[in-house]
Amino acid sequence: MKIRKKRGWELPEKAATPEKIYLDRRRILAGLGLGGAILAAPAALRMAPEHMRSAQAEPEPSPDPWADLYPVQRNDAYRLDRPLTEESWATSYNNFYEFGSHKQIARAAQALPVQPWSVIIDGMVEKEVALDADQLIRRMPLEERLYRHRCVEAWSMAVPWSGFPLSTLVELARPLGSARYLRMETFTSAEMAPGQRQSWYPWPYIEGLTMAEATNELAFIATGLYGKPMPRQNGAPLRLAVPWKYGFKSVKSIVRFTFTDERPVTFWEAIQASEYGFWANVNPEVPHPRWSQATERVLGSDERVPTQLFNGYGEYVAHLYRGLGGERLFA
Amino acid sequence: MFVQDAAEKQVGANLVIRLGRVVGWVLVCLAIAALGYEVLLAATSGVWHMVAAGELWYVLDRSSLNLAQAITQRYLHPALWDPLIQSLLTWPAWSLLGAPGVALVVALSGRRSRDEDPEEARLGAA
Numbered sequence: 001m002k003i004r005k006k007r008g009w010e011l012p013e014k015a016a017t018p019e020k021i022y023l024d025r026r027r028i029l030a031g032l033g034l035g036g037a038i039l040a041a042p043a044a045l046r047m048a049p050e051h052m053r054s055a056q057a058e059p060e061p062s063p064d065p066w067a068d069l070y071p072v073q074r075n076d077a078y079r080l081d082r083p084l085t086e087e088s089w090a091t092s093y094n095n096f097y098e099f100g101s102h103k104q105i106a107r108a109a110q111a112l113p114v115q116p117w118s119v120i121i122d123g124m125v126e127k128e129v130a131l132d133a134d135q136l137i138r139r140m141p142l143e144e145r146l147y148r149h150r151c152v153e154a155w156s157m158a159v160p161w162s163g164f165p166l167s168t169l170v171e172l173a174r175p176l177g178s179a180r181y182l183r184m185e186t187f188t189s190a191e192m193a194p195g196q197r198q199s200w201y202p203w204p205y206i207e208g209l210t211m212a213e214a215t216n217e218l219a220f221i222a223t224g225l226y227g228k229p230m231p232r233q234n235g236a237p238l239r240l241a242v243p244w245k246y247g248f249k250s251v252k253s254i255v256r257f258t259f260t261d262e263r264p265v266t267f268w269e270a271i272q273a274s275e276y277g278f279w280a281n282v283n284p285e286v287p288h289p290r291w292s293q294a295t296e297r298v299l300g301s302d303e304r305v306p307t308q309l310f311n312g313y314g315e316y317v318a319h320l321y322r323g324l325g326g327e328r329l330f331a
Numbered sequence: 332m333f334v335q336d337a338a339e340k341q342v343g344a345n346l347v348i349r350l351g352r353v354v355g356w357v358l359v360c361l362a363i364a365a366l367g368y369e370v371l372l373a374a375t376s377g378v379w380h381m382v383a384a385g386e387l388w389y390v391l392d393r394s395s396l397n398l399a400q401a402i403t404q405r406y407l408h409p410a411l412w413d414p415l416i417q418s419l420l421t422w423p424a425w426s427l428l429g430a431p432g433v434a435l436v437v438a439l440s441g442r443r444s445r446d447e448d449p450e451e452a453r454l455g456a457a
C-alpha cells in the first residue's frame with residue numbers, strides 16, 4: 001500500500017481556489033463595490049493605512065513592454081499553506097534599499113527605466129554575453145509559481161511569481177566546471193535611485209548563491225507578479241526569488257550574472273555580516289541579534305504564524321547544506 | 332527668597348553655557364580629527380578625496396548609521412532622512428562637525444559664567 005506523506009507546504013486539492021473562480025470573485029466584488037466605492041472613496045482614502053495611500057496615489061508607470069506575456073500557466077507543483085497576500089500589500093509594502101529604507105518606496109521606484117534593460121552574463125562561462133532583457137525574457141519558459149516570502153524583518157507574504165527557473169539561465173550561460181558561485185548585481189544609478197546617493201554604501205547591491213543553490217529547482221527568476229509584468233517596486237524587469245532564504249537574498253532589478261570561483265561578498269554582508277550573512281537560510285530557532293525569528297507577521301493581517309525551517313521548503317533544499325556545519329547557515 | 336531663586340537660575344545658566352562650550356570644543360576637535368583623516372588619506376593615496384560625514388560615520392560604525400536611517404525613515408518620516416539628513420551627510424565631515432562647533436564656541440565665548448566673574452559672584456553671594 002502506498003502511503004503518501006503530506007508535505008509541510010501542501011494544501012489539500014479541494015482547498016485551492018481555481019484561478020478562474022478566484023479572478024471572477026474579484027470581478028464580482030469589484031462590480032458590487034463600485035457604486036459604494038465611488039461614494040466612499042474620499043473618506044476611505046483619508047482612513048487608509050499609509051501603504052495603501054501611497055499605492056493609490058502612484059502615477060501610472062509607462063506601458064510595460066512585457067504586458068502581452070502574462071498571465072502565464074501556473075506550475076501546480078508549488079502550492080501554499082495560506083491564502084495569497086492581497087496584491088495591494090505586496091506591491092506597496094516593499095524593501096528596495098536603492099530607493100530608501102522605508103516601506104513606501106513604490107512611488108519613487110516608478111523612476112526605474114525598465115526598457116532598454118541590458119543583462120550581462122559573464123565570468124567563468126564559455127562565452128560572455130550581453131542580452132537585452134526583452135530578448136532574454138521572451139526566450140525563457142515562463143510559468144507561475146506560488147511561493148511564500150519570508151523577510152528577515154519577521155513579516156511574510158505569499159505571492160504568485162511569474163518567471164523561469166534560474167537553472168534555465170544557468171544552462172543558457174554555459175558556465176565552466178570551475179565556477180562555484182553565481183554573483184548577481186543590480187543597477188547603479190544615483191541620479192535615479194536616491195539611496196545610491198549615499199556613496200559610502202557598497203553599491204551596487206550584490207547577492208550570491210552557490211552553484212548548487214542556483215540550480216536547485218526552487219531558485220526562480222521572477223519577471224512578473226499576480227499575472228502581470230513585474231512592478232518596478234518589486235524588482236522589474238527581473239529579480240531573484242529564493243523562498244527558503246530571507247528576502248534580502250532575492251536581489252531585485254538584476255543587470256549582471258557573474259559565474260565565479262570566489263564567494264561574493266554580498267551588499268548586506270559588507271555592511272553588517274553578523275546580521276545579514278551570505279547564507280541567510282530561514283530558521284525560526286536562530287534569532288536576529290535584535291529580534292526573534294520564531295514567528296512571522298502575515299502581511300495584510302494581524303496574524304502571526306510560526307516560522308518554518310527553510311521557510312517550509314526543507315524537502316527541496318536541506319540536502320544542499322549537509323556537510324556545511326562550520327558555516328553560519330541561518331544568518 | 333528672590334535672591335535664592337535668582338542664584339539657582341544663574342547656576343543653571345552657567346551649567347548650560349559650560350556644557351555648550353564643552354560640546355563646541357568637542358565638535359571642533361572632531362572636525363580637526365576628520366580633516367586630519369582626510370589629509371592622511373590624501374597623503375597615502377596621492378589623491379585628494381573629500382571625506383563625507385556619512386562616509387566617516389560608515390567607517391566608524393556602519394551598523395548605527397544603517398539603524399539610524401531605518402528608524403528615521405520608518406518611525407519618524409522618510410523625508411527627514413532623504414533629503415534632509417542624507418544631504419547633510421554628503422557634506423565634508425570636517426565642515427559638518429566644525430561649523431556648529433565653531434558657532435557654539437564663538438557664541439558662548441562672550442558669555443562669562445558668574446563664577447568666572449568675581450564681581451558678579453560677589454553680588455550674587457550678597
